[in-house]
Amino acid sequence: MGDVLIKMFAAAVVTCALFPTPAQAAILAPTQASRSDDDAQEKLFTIKDPRIAESSGLAVSPTHPDVYYTHNDSGAGPVFYALGPNGRTKATFRLRGAESRDWEAMAATKDPKTGRGVLWFADIGDNMDGAWPDVSIYRVMEPTVLKDATLPAVRYRFRYSGGGRNAEGIMINPRTGRLYVVSKEFSGSVYIAPKQLRTSGINILRKVGDAPIMATDAAYAPDGSSYVIRTYFSATLYRPSGEMITRVSMPELHQAESIAYAPDGKALLTGSEGLNSPVYRVPIPSRARPVRASPSSTPSARPVADTAAADRGSGLTGRGLVIWIAAALGAVALITFIARRTR
CATH class of the missing domain: 2.120.10.30 (TolB, C-terminal domain)
Known part of the structure; x- marks a missing residue:
C-alpha cells in the first residue's frame, strides 16, 4: 500500500509540473509584472x-x-x-x-x-x-x-x-x-x-x-x-x-x-x-x-x-519558474529515494 501511495504522489507531482491546470498554466505563462x-x-x-x-x-x-x-x-x-x-x-x-x-x-x-x-x-x-x-x-x-x-x-x-x-x-x-x-x-x-x-x-x-x-x-x-x-x-x-x-x-x-x-x-x-x-x-x-x-x-x-480572471492574474517571474521546476524535480527525486528505501 505504501508503494502505491508513493507512486500516486509522484505521478501527481509530475503531472502538475508537466501538465498544469489552467490556473497553473497561467502561472507558468511568460508575463511581465508592472513596475x-x-x-x-x-x-x-x-x-x-x-x-x-x-x-x-x-x-x-x-x-x-x-x-x-x-x-x-x-x-x-x-x-x-x-x-x-x-x-x-x-x-x-x-x-x-x-x-x-x-x-x-x-x-x-x-x-x-x-x-x-x-x-x-x-x-x-x-x-x-x-x-x-x-x-x-x-x-x-x-x-x-x-x-x-x-x-x-x-x-x-x-x-x-x-x-x-x-x-x-x-x-x-x-x-x-x-x-x-x-x-x-x-x-x-x-x-x-x-x-x-x-x-x-x-x-x-x-x-x-x-x-x-x-x-x-x-x-x-x-x-x-x-x-x-x-x-x-x-x-x-x-x-x-x-x-x-x-x-x-x-x-x-x-x-x-x-x-x-x-x-x-x-x-x-x-x-x-x-x-x-x-x-x-x-x-x-x-x-x-x-x-x-x-x-x-x-x-x-x-x-x-x-x-x-483570477486564474489569469496568477503569475511567476522567470526566477519563480526556475524555482517551480527545481522544486518539482527535487520532489520527484525525494519520492524516488523513499520508494527505493521502502521496498
Missing part, C-alpha cells in the same frame, strides 16, 4: 526587535499615524507588536483568551460606527492541509494608547466547506466588513466568511474563487476598490469582482510572508520572515490606482466572482 512609472521601491525600515524573528503578518494602524503592526509565526504565543516608522517596537501586546497554534496573517480595519481601529489575527496555518478540525480568527479592538498591555480578544472558529486547507492570508472588505481567507496551495482559493460571524459554534468558509499558487498573504485597499494577493514571487491586484488589474513586481526577500496597502492606497507594503527583516514600500502604477467612484456605484460583496 511603477512614478516612483521606485524603497525600504521603509528594518524590524529591529530580536523577538520578531518570523514576521508573518503586517498591517498599518487605522488610527495611529506611522504605526505598523506585526506578529510572529507559530510558537511565539498570542502576541503582536506596534512598530514605529524607524522599525523599533513602540509597544508589545498579548491577547487574553487567545491561542497561537500557527498565526499566519493579520488585517486592520476601522469600525464605521465608532471610528475605533479593529485588528484581526488569523490562526489559520495548517501544514498538514486539513489536520485541524477548525481554525480560529481573533478580533481585537486597537489599543488607543501604545503602551505594553494585555487585550481581550473575541474568537471566531471556522471550517472550510470543502475540507481543511492550509492558509496564510486574510482580508477585510472595508465597504462591506466581510472577511475572506486565502489558502496557500498549488491550486489556491479565496473563501468568504458568513456576513454575521458567531462566537458560538463554527462559521463556514465558502469558496468564491481561485488564488495564485502558494499565496502567502492578502489585503484589501483602504477604500475597498481593490485587493492584493501576495505570493513568494510577486503580487497581483484585483477588482472586488475578481477581475485582475495588474501584477506588481516585488523586492527579493528571504521569505516573503506579508503584504498590506499604504494608508493612501497608492502603494503596497511588504515584509519577510527572519531577524532584522526589512519592510518595503512598493508603489502601485498610476494606471492601476482607483478612479473615484460615482455616488451611484454599488460595492460588491463578493471579491472573486470571475474565477477565470
Whole structure:
C-alpha cells in the first residue's frame, strides 16, 4: 500500500509540473509584472526587535499615524507588536483568551460606527492541509494608547466547506466588513466568511474563487476598490469582482510572508520572515490606482466572482519558474529515494 501511495504522489507531482491546470498554466505563462512609472521601491525600515524573528503578518494602524503592526509565526504565543516608522517596537501586546497554534496573517480595519481601529489575527496555518478540525480568527479592538498591555480578544472558529486547507492570508472588505481567507496551495482559493460571524459554534468558509499558487498573504485597499494577493514571487491586484488589474513586481526577500496597502492606497507594503527583516514600500502604477467612484456605484460583496480572471492574474517571474521546476524535480527525486528505501 505504501508503494502505491508513493507512486500516486509522484505521478501527481509530475503531472502538475508537466501538465498544469489552467490556473497553473497561467502561472507558468511568460508575463511581465508592472513596475511603477512614478516612483521606485524603497525600504521603509528594518524590524529591529530580536523577538520578531518570523514576521508573518503586517498591517498599518487605522488610527495611529506611522504605526505598523506585526506578529510572529507559530510558537511565539498570542502576541503582536506596534512598530514605529524607524522599525523599533513602540509597544508589545498579548491577547487574553487567545491561542497561537500557527498565526499566519493579520488585517486592520476601522469600525464605521465608532471610528475605533479593529485588528484581526488569523490562526489559520495548517501544514498538514486539513489536520485541524477548525481554525480560529481573533478580533481585537486597537489599543488607543501604545503602551505594553494585555487585550481581550473575541474568537471566531471556522471550517472550510470543502475540507481543511492550509492558509496564510486574510482580508477585510472595508465597504462591506466581510472577511475572506486565502489558502496557500498549488491550486489556491479565496473563501468568504458568513456576513454575521458567531462566537458560538463554527462559521463556514465558502469558496468564491481561485488564488495564485502558494499565496502567502492578502489585503484589501483602504477604500475597498481593490485587493492584493501576495505570493513568494510577486503580487497581483484585483477588482472586488475578481477581475485582475495588474501584477506588481516585488523586492527579493528571504521569505516573503506579508503584504498590506499604504494608508493612501497608492502603494503596497511588504515584509519577510527572519531577524532584522526589512519592510518595503512598493508603489502601485498610476494606471492601476482607483478612479473615484460615482455616488451611484454599488460595492460588491463578493471579491472573486470571475474565477477565470483570477486564474489569469496568477503569475511567476522567470526566477519563480526556475524555482517551480527545481522544486518539482527535487520532489520527484525525494519520492524516488523513499520508494527505493521502502521496498
